[in-house]
Amino acid sequence: MLPQEFIRRKRDGGAVDPADIAAFVKGLTDGSVTEGQVAAFAMAVFFNGMARAESVALTLAMRDSGSVLDWSFLPGPAVDKHSTGGVGDNVSLMLAPIVAACGGYVPMISGRGLGHTGGTLDKMDSIPGYTAQPDNDLFRRVVREVGCAIIGQTADLAPADKRFYAIRDVTATVESIPLITASILSKKLAAGLGALVLDVKTGSGAFMARARDAAKLAESLVAVANGAGLKTTALITDMDEPLASAAGNAVEVKNAVDFLTGDFRDPRLEEVTLALCAEMLVATGLAPSPAEGIAKSRAALGSGRAAEIFGRMVSALGGPTDFVGKTGKYLQAAPVVLPVPSPADGFVASIATRDVGLAVVALGGGRTRPRDAIDHAVGLTALAPVGAAVARGEPLAFVHARTVGQAEAAAKAVAACYRFGSEKPKTPKAVKRRIAL
Numbered sequence: 001m002l003p004q005e006f007i008r009r010k011r012d013g014g015a016v017d018p019a020d021i022a023a024f025v026k027g028l029t030d031g032s033v034t035e036g037q038v039a040a041f042a043m044a045v046f047f048n049g050m051a052r053a054e055s056v057a058l059t060l061a062m063r064d065s066g067s068v069l070d071w072s073f074l075p076g077p078a079v080d081k082h083s084t085g086g087v088g089d090n091v092s093l094m095l096a097p098i099v100a101a102c103g104g105y106v107p108m109i110s111g112r113g114l115g116h117t118g119g120t121l122d123k124m125d126s127i128p129g130y131t132a133q134p135d136n137d138l139f140r141r142v143v144r145e146v147g148c149a150i151i152g153q154t155a156d157l158a159p160a161d162k163r164f165y166a167i168r169d170v171t172a173t174v175e176s177i178p179l180i181t182a183s184i185l186s187k188k189l190a191a192g193l194g195a196l197v198l199d200v201k202t203g204s205g206a207f208m209a210r211a212r213d214a215a216k217l218a219e220s221l222v223a224v225a226n227g228a229g230l231k232t233t234a235l236i237t238d239m240d241e242p243l244a245s246a247a248g249n250a251v252e253v254k255n256a257v258d259f260l261t262g263d264f265r266d267p268r269l270e271e272v273t274l275a276l277c278a279e280m281l282v283a284t285g286l287a288p289s290p291a292e293g294i295a296k297s298r299a300a301l302g303s304g305r306a307a308e309i310f311g312r313m314v315s316a317l318g319g320p321t322d323f324v325g326k327t328g329k330y331l332q333a334a335p336v337v338l339p340v341p342s343p344a345d346g347f348v349a350s351i352a353t354r355d356v357g358l359a360v361v362a363l364g365g366g367r368t369r370p371r372d373a374i375d376h377a378v379g380l381t382a383l384a385p386v387g388a389a390v391a392r393g394e395p396l397a398f399v400h401a402r403t404v405g406q407a408e409a410a411a412k413a414v415a416a417c418y419r420f421g422s423e424k425p426k427t428p429k430a431v432k433r434r435i436a437l
């Protein structure tokens with residue numbers, strides 16, 4: 001296969017065959033295909049798309065660029081969830097221990113935040129001593145003994161995606177559905193799962209802001225994953241406002257622990273978390289129906305078992321043994337906490353959610369380049385949701401910042417994200433649609 005002939009075929013709208021895709025991905029991984037050729041191929045796909053069979057072949061070739069994990073030694077099903085990302089999306093922190101408490105095994109390989117979205121791994125890094133990069137033996141042991149482990153991407157899982165994504169990122173070719181599909185699924189297929197549930201976000205804080213685009217991405221992900229042999233369904237969920245009332249890192253961990261212990265639960269976060277848990281339980285045969293899956297998940301929360309599993313996971317991966325009961329002792333607190341006064345009376349009509357995420361980034365809680373360091377202590381709490389009644393001067397949120405100057409700038413930015421109305425708006429459903437084969 002001559003790379004230039006392969007690229008020409010895709011450039012001219014032709015179909016490329018699986019063997020040539022595999023050879024191209026091999027060259028992409030070992031460096032024998034040049035950066036220019038990878039970029040040209042990405043642009044050809046960006047403009048011409050890919051048929052499902054081509055997408056499946058690209059995804060499988062990228063999966064096979066590194067090692068594939070094997071969970072067949074587990075006594076129950078290995079299952080995971082992937083979210084396309086958003087603001088205040090700390091679902092993974094509750095979902096993994098809930099599903100583990102119901103008999104599933106969740107080897108969760110998650111990512112760092114980039115742009116306006118937060119990353120599960122950055123949140124877990126707020127916990128002192130927590131090892132997000134354990135060796136394979138420890139990862140396998142924690143999943144088997146505790147039921148779940150939230151860790152970071154390892155270098156040997158789908159290495160083709162690392163180079164491909166870096167090139168797409170600087171050549172304006174990220175926003176291609178077949179390329180996003182292959183990128184996300186190659187990593188999930190390499191994780192060796194028995195089933196996968198996708199949380200595809202839509203709304204002003206989502207990667208795919210328009211409902212139509214989110215549905216197209218969800219349909220592609222579900223079709224290609226199943227085509228590649230991984231049982232997968234997707235929920236399309238609302239990201240037109242932050243999902244949790246906290247956005248940041250340590251503040252989202254605190255919010256997650258409060259959720260697990262029952263001290264405090266944001267209603268929309270609860271709806272999305274339980275719906276995703278139920279999908280995972282049904283997909284693995286651990287619940288006969290979504291309603292039973294939700295009931296089982298609620299029971300795992302109510303008995304304290306999910307909170308206990310979260311605590312055991314944290315300590316098995318190097319964190320404190322008493323983390324769940326003593327988050328205040330371990331999570332870094334920001335030195336400055338400032339309210340965001342509401343500029344108006346009325347009801348919260350809408351929230352520019354992407355800008356809320358960017359306010360967290362500006363505080364130092366997110367990154368604009370992959371290698372940036374982040375400040376785990378900063379962020380936002382008590383974010384007023386859409387529909388909340390507020391009076392002028394009352395807090396819309398609290399800013400947690402390193403300096404007074406940064407806190408004041410963030411308070412201004414957050415206030416500007418809010419729009420108000422004189423009538424209470426209808427609360428949109430947090431779970432909008434289910435996509436299955």
Ligand code: URA
Pocket residue numbers: 165174179180181183184
């Ligand atoms: N997330 C990924 O992992 N890959 C993409 O291409 C886009 C989002």
